[in-house]
Amino acid sequence: MALETSADSPAPLRQISTLIGQYVGRLGAVWVEAEVASLNRRPGKCFLVLRDLRATLSIRATCHVSILDAAPAPVTPGARVIVHAKPTFYEPSGELSLEIREIRPAGEGELLAQLERRKQLLAAEGLFDARLKKPLPLLPRAVGLVTGRDSDAEKDVLQNARLRWPGVQFVVRHALVQGADSARAVITALRELEAGGAVEVIVIARGGGSIESLLPFSDEALVRAVHSCSLPVVSAIGHEADSPILDLVADVRASTPTDAAKRIVPDVREELAGVTAMRGRAAHAVRRLLEHEAAGLAHLRSRPVLAAPHVIVDRERMLVVDTRDRARRALDHRLGREQDQVGSHLARVRALSPLATLERGYAVAQRPDGSVITALDQVPEEFGIRLSDGSVAVRTLSTKEIPHA
Known part of the structure; x- marks a missing residue:
């Protein structure tokens, strides 16, 4: 029912505000197309200002951050949207707003979604997948x-x-x-x-x-x-x-x-510059390598073994000559000593030889078979006498026994 008022019986502002809130509260949720004029995202809640697409009319709206995140496409200022919202009226300030329950992009936003x-x-x-990407050829034909x-x-x-x-x-x-x-x-x-x-x-x-x-x-x-x-x-x-x-x-x-x-x-200019630079680096590297090897050779040549290589040969030759001389001296000494021993043994053998005995005036009586006669009973009728320079055949005339002293 309409509120009856007059100049003499006016209604308090709070009553009017309450009635407006009750009327708005009886409105159900509606679908609204608008443009997002501004958006302020805070922990748990978002505050938006929706603007009519043609008129200058704008109205505030709120929603939970989950509703904004669930939108098919990102919602940004300037985007056209279609929202499912319930109108609400805040009595203390007399402000009308929308409580958004769903938000969808419209126009270009829907296309992006x-x-x-x-x-x-x-x-x-x-x-x-980046692993499926094929590399480009360096210089395609x-x-x-x-x-x-x-x-x-x-x-x-x-x-x-x-x-x-x-x-x-x-x-x-x-x-x-x-x-x-x-x-x-x-x-x-x-x-x-x-x-x-x-x-x-x-x-x-x-x-x-x-x-x-x-x-x-x-x-x-x-x-x-x-x-x-x-x-x-x-x-x-x-x-x-x-x-x-x-x-x-x-x-x-x-x-x-x-x-x-x-x-x-x-770029052909960059490639030519790169080739020139690489040739320069290669030439520098070769020069450095040659200088390094030349320094190494000079160092090796400065060593005594290469500076005077005959020194080693002379030293080894002197060592061989010295060893040979020592061997010769040792061999001569050994031969001389062995020669002296052989002479001593020879003199000893000669002293014990029957021939030496014969040379001192002795003789050896031998039977015809060559055996030595040592007793009278062994003397045959004919036998030989061995002298130092030959032998004499003799015949036995008589024998005489001589007793030992």
């Missing part, structure tokens, strides 16, 4: 380029690559790079270059644009085609801030088409 979900699904399959016909991206890649390495060869495949059929066209061009066998790396290039215009380069079929490509693929889509899903699956992500040209071929 869809791309984020697709990105997460593809990442879960391992399509973005030919480069495949997929881009729009007569586009600035094509000119940037070709001109900058040829400035860096004039001899680089390109195989260009023109394709639609915007619109519903562009992803299919890029896939076709990619597979033609891969099957041709003439190129060693493929660049997919396009100039900058809005999120909607770059959507084909986040197409799932194109992402899977690049992932299965046997050749390394360089993504050069848009400006540095643009990041389609193609950038994540490509083997190399270039921030711009110009950057792609710098990545696929080396």
Whole structure:
């Protein structure tokens, strides 16, 4: 029922505030589309100001941080959102606000949320694994380029690559790079270059644009085609801030088409400077090595053994001569001593020899068979007498025994 008041019987302000709060409290939760004018995140709770998309009207809103974190896409100031909220009225200050229960991105935010979900699904399959990235060749014999016909991206890649390495060869495949059929066209061009066998790396290039215009380069079929490509693929889509899903699956992500040209071929001036520097370092290293070896040889030559090598030979020769002389002296001494012993033994033998006895005037009587006669009873009729210089045959005339003294 309407409140009855008059100038004579006015209602207190607190009563009006209470009635407004009761009325607002009977309202259920509503879906509201607005723009986030500001956002203040505090522990456990977030404070937002929502602004109408056309009018200057704005209203405060609150939500738990978990609701903000559960949003499909990040909520930032300036983003369009759709919120499910219940209106509340704070009586002490008479302020109307919204208690947010769910928040969703709208417009571009919804598009980003869809791309984020697709990105997460593809990442879960391992399509973005860094271990699967193929390295770029140092100097490809030919480069495949997929881009729009007569586009600035094509000119940037070709001109900058040829400035860096004039001899680089390109195989260009023109394709639609915007619109519903562009992803299919890029896939076709990619597979033609891969099957041709003439190129060693493929660049997919396009100039900058809005999120909607770059959507084909986040197409799932194109992402899977690049992932299965046997050749390394360089993504050069848009400006540095643009990041389609193609950038994540490509083997190399270039921030711009110009950057792609710098990545696929080396700079001939830098390479020549590097070769010159390496030759200088190599020559210096060789000189250092020669100087080191020459110093080593000089050190070896300064040693006595090499400075006068004949000294060792002379010393060893003198040692051999000295040893030989000692051996000769020792041998002469030994021979002289043995000769003296032999002479002594010879003199001793000669002294004991029967021949020496015979030379002193003795004779030996022998039978015809050569045996010595030592007694009278052994004397035959005929026998021989052995002298020092011969023998005499004798006949026995008589015998006479002589007794011992």
